[in-house]
Amino acid sequence: METRELRYFVAVAEELHFGRAARRLGMAQPPLSRAIQRLERRLGVPLLHRGTRAVSLTEAGAVLLREARVALDAVEAAERRTRRAASPSHGLVLATKAGAAGDLLAKLLDAYAAEPGAVAVEVLLCGPGEQERLLRDGHADVALLQRPFDTTAGLDTEDLHTEPQILVLPAGHPWSGRPHVTMAEVTGRPDLPLPRWPGPGGRYPDGPGPRVRDHTQLFQLIALGRACALVPESLRPQLREAHTTVPVPDAPPVTTVIAWPPHSRSRAVAALVRTATRL
The missing domain is CATH 3.40.190.10 (Periplasmic binding protein-like II)
Known part of the structure; x- marks a missing residue:
């Protein structure tokens, strides 16, 4: 397989739409479709379920997506490290x-x-x-x-270094006076959900919590009463008067x-x- 083919496939697999993938790659849709078909024929397995409006990954396609990301990352990493090693100020x-x-x-x-x-x-x-x-x-x-x-x-x-996690809540929350809370209690509060962080490809997982990109955004949402969060105890100095914390002994360290x-x-x-x- 060529790295060009892997890049084509990753774009389609992440967008789950040939048109969007083609725009992302800066190419026309027909040659992109033909390239994926050739890749499937060479591998001897279907990589995509094709629908009228969108596509989805087969089990084999999901495996190739994981492996292709690793392979492409390795190629790009080799290029960058090689150039940096040749720099006089390396x-x-x-x-x-x-x-x-x-x-x-x-x-x-x-x-x-x-x-x-x-x-x-x-x-x-x-x-x-x-x-x-x-x-x-x-x-x-x-x-x-x-x-x-x-x-x-x-x-x-x-x-x-290993440290416990604490639950960050808005100041004045009813739990603020408690000696500790459990993970079951934290995950069972739809009125004060945990945040959602972006995953691979910048996609957010499904769920009720707000989408966040950094701790500044997260801590402001908590102060506004829109979320709570489990964070390492070492982040405590970054909190403000608008926050309160409660230990969560059964949270993973x-x-x-x-x-x-x-x-x-x-x-x-x-x-x-x-x-x-x-x-």
Whole structure:
């Protein structure tokens, strides 16, 4: 399979519409349809269920979508890392979610800068979930991720810090005086739903909660009484008087990890990881 064919298929599989996919790719619809048909014939399996108005993925198509994303990310990452390695000012690019693990990040940067042979570290502050994508597609050399929010499959990682989650509520909420709440109570409140974060392709999952893109937007919605949220305890300093928090003992703990591509042979990445684990 060619990367061009994979890009065509991913566009159709994500849009679930040949016309929209063709516009996204900047091409006409008929050659796009023929390219997908050729791919199906070569593989010997149908990838799409074609309807009069839209299409849907077959089981084989869903598998190819997952694999194609990985393959295309790997190709693009190889291109970016190759160009960056040839740059005279080549340093390290570290991606991390804005506002997350702030104290740990500051200590890590200071400690690494004091190491012999340390290189410059560019910090990419991004929205929730973006740091994983930046690492996988080659925009970053290393990233701070948080399980269970981020997926670390296929990456090399070292655990750095584990902390509990707390429930953020609008100030004055009836639960504000309680010593704790349970996950069953949190997920069973349609009047104060949990937010929905964008997933792969920028698509939001179905559900009653508001769509959010960053913590600034989320915390304002909570202050307005439109949502509640489970967040790591380390985000508590970012809250305002308009918020209150309650412990959720049975919520899954959040583990901050440092992650890097498994094929990396960068001495700078290795030194940064050693510094992080030592901290």
